[in-house]
Amino acid sequence: MSMPTQPEGGAGGEVRTVELVEDERRYVLLLDGERAGSTTYVDHGAQRVFVHTEIDMNQSGKGLGSTLVAGALADVRARQLRAVAICPFTAAYLRGHREYDDIVDPVTPRLKADLREAHLL
Secondary structure, three states: OEEEOOOOOOOOOOOEEEEEEHHHOEEEEEEOOEEEEEEEEEEEOOEEEEEEEEEOHHHOOOOHHHHHHHHHHHHHHHOOOEEEEOOHHHHHHHHHOHHHHHHEOOOOHHHHHHHHHOOOO
16 A cells, blocks of 8 residues: 655655555655655554654655654554554654544553563564
8 A cells, every 4th residue: 555645845856655565564655766764563453553663864854754654644544543652753753743642542551561472562
């Protein structure tokens, strides 16, 4: 599944696209068709739990992480799932973007225990 975003106003009008790669349990950010970062998740019932976000070091400071997380959350909403942020970057993004409050669940000790037991954390 591909979720294209609008071209950004940076030099060259780069195109940012967020794609779901289900067999890798990650959303990938493509910058002009080249992989620039990803966010990994595990599913826990109807919750998509974000565990790690990474942007290529030579691409930092361009807002790519925010583009990636916004695209992933749009997909979570479209699938009528709930989002949980164990990943510090995703958690910080959610604190600053209250428009996602309706789909966000807190990290609970039970959730962490379930994921550890399943060797997903």
